[in-house]
Amino acid sequence: MLAKAGLEAKKTRAALEALLKEAGQVRIDKIAALESLDAKRRGILFEVEQLKAERNKASQEIAKKKAAKEPADEILARMKEVSDRIKGFDEQVAAVDRELDDLLLGIPNVPHASVPLGCGEEDNPEVRRHGEPGAMAFAPKDHVDLGAALGILDMDRAAKLTGARFSVLAGDGARLERALWTFMLDLHREKHGYLELLPPFMVNSTSMRGTGQLPKFEADLFKLANTDYYLIPTAEVPLTNYFAGEILPEAALPVKFCGFTPCFRSEAGSYGKDTRGLIRQHQFNKVELVKFAHPDKSYEELEGLTADAEQVLQRLGLPYRVVTLSSGDMGFSAAKTYDLEVWLPSQKRYREISSCSNFEDFQARRANIRFKGDAKGAKPAFVHTLNGSGLAVGRTWVAIVENYQDGNGRVAVPEVLRSYLGGKTHLEPSKPLG
């Protein structure tokens, strides 16, 4: 799949050489293997195409002879042999393609030059802050206690219905969640120029491969029994694969999508982490932003996308900061990532609420998404893909409930949300079920 889409050996080589310069990421063996496989592929291709040319020519001759009722037995015999050789070469090419794919699928993206080197979370430099955590004259409660008191969150019955790491929102809690994602979509659609898509919540394995969830991270996904379908862990998967295998007109770039979906994650390996409340769930809601950008513009677009996500926090009046992920904390497929972290009074710290990444051509290669200029001889080239949460709705719900609590059991509704909640200014304790 990848090899057929064109390996672009020079580009790959340059990228891999860049990898070599990264501290602690020596991959000489992989580069050598890639190069030799690529050379091998071209060599075989050259041979087999010559044979095919011979066969095509002979085919015409045979047709002519047959039409003239002349015998063509010796050409036929000769071509049978040529045909066998072609078959052999074709199989070799297919085998090399498979090897190349296996190799390429296992190589993580190369961090952009501006990404700070580091070992993990503790090395992520802060880029900027916005807003001040409000000084509270009382001990802030966390969203679980507040939610229970307000009658808007029910963890116990969710556990009964399904299991751990699920939740039920009730009454104004459900309404608040719905208001949030509607507000987010309206903002991105009206003010930021994104096209709203409502995609399937499950996709096939090809799509999962396109954005990089497969083959390496199958354990993080929920798969539907007896099918090739997976529940999406993020709308990034359907929104990015939307153009898989296509060539976009250059003039259409950048293409900007926003979409709301539930997200499903098995959270394998996170046992004991964030076990309380809504922070880490198997199912949560998210509004996602996705861009397909010209390679020359993708880092500008990343800044813009991050700013678009920040707008949500600013308009909701939530204090947050932006950090750049260091090389050691970055995901498998990203070239550069900014995390937005919102202030949570109950934890007295900033927690991730959005992750905005430029994948450069990493996903575009896997999903084979290209663009082409209008000029006559223009060659297709891979687009750059970007995405970011704008925002994770559940965590935004948490941030609002915690940051807007007034100490008397009430929670103020941010100005921009009131029209979505029938003008309501506060959430007050109530028992929706009597």
Add this chain to the structure above:
RNA sequence: GGAGAGAUGGCUGAGUUGGUCGAAAGCGCUCGACUCGAAAUCGAGUAGGGGCCCGAAAUGGUCUCUCGAGAGUUCGAAUCUCUCUCUCUCCGCCA
């Protein structure tokens, strides 16, 4: 779930005794002629991917692959066989 029909270039649509078919025709689009200008008319061009060659680059040259996807038969497949995907029609079921 049952029965049947289909998938061809930007679009519509020919092609089904396998052989100069990557493909008729029409529409659309581009350029040119006519016109003060436009319409109409006339003429020419017009699928895409990949490799290689020439070149600073563009233009260009050449080979190859692609008629939903994959496999097969054959010297040769849009045309024959198998599997899969999708679309449409009828029946059943259902929000």
